[in-house]
Amino acid sequence: MIIPPLGLYIHIPFCVRKCPYCDFFSEKIGTDGVSDNYVSALIKELSLYSESCSSRTIESIYIGGGTPTLLNPKQIEMIMNAVDRNFRLSDSVEISMEANPGTVTERNIRQYRSIGINRLSLGVQSLNNDSLKRLCRIHDRHEALQAAENVAKYFQNFNIDLMHSLPGQSLKEAISDLDDVIKLNPNHISWYQLTIEEDTPYARNIPSLPKEDVIDSIYLEGYELLRQHSYEHYEVSAFAKKGFECRHNRNYWTFGDYLGAGSGAHSKMTENNRIHRQSRIENTCEYIRNISEDRISNIYASDDYIANEDLTFEYFLNRLRLFSPIPIREYEDLTGLRFENIRHLFEKYETEGLVSLREDYIVITCKGQLFINQMLEDFI
């Protein structure tokens, strides 16, 4: 098993209010912002990994949430200084941060850039005021456009998150949203379908969603529009101009390693020919208390190693999201397993037109991209 590239994920699990479709862990923030206690706990947690990561280089950092832009620039600077103190960063490190249009000003955006954040991901979700209201977002169209304009002013590299197939949305409205986002000229667009997740307000009270044939047309017209504007569809929901794929997310999908920090964050680290996984408790008060009282083992909700028999599923669960050819060597290097043992499955997929097997790599066909889940079932 080889040691893959390493990314660092920093979790800021706070939001102004919970959106009814969201199943990510985040807590509603109080009126005085993200507490310095959380930032201090995060900084202390980062220092715990300094020694074990001393031989490794961090290729990408992602500050995600929740709503990281609820941190003030000073707090972000403190976190970034702690990262610098504890880790070796690649000269070309990509440092992304998620930003919510309802929480940023031009001044903040300029400061994030000067602190060293070099990629911003703006969670616009829609540019239609009715849709934004139904999604209970805290921003409106005007604020989203203003935020995007400010981001474009200071960041050469930025992403816009946009959802489609929203409650009550027509084909025309979905394509108009996408067209408006393309006009903002981000070099990366995450365009994904709203799905109803368990244990969310939407799951308890399902809104009226577009019919299947409308959703199919949204996909077809949307893909074509993105293609016409030179956005390459490189992952299930990700589209990028040449050279602007998100390096941090790409590392997840190529089964790279990631170190997580913060309440609710996950890690996957290759160690001594095994893959170590940890998840941290989803409770910021408990997280802060345990860290400040040095009860470190209590910050982990789970701590285990991926069993050998699960490695193939775990690898393809991530890797099949990417549409680029899969080098057979990559599978063997990252799992320590032999491709020959599963070749018969891919030969079967080839007869079904889902993949094309070459000497050194596997190509997923257009048809195969629609049958990813069926293929994954064989690896469970």
Ligand code: SF4
């Ligand atoms: S702002 Fe983002 S993370 Fe927070 S509740 Fe809404 S969708 Fe979830």
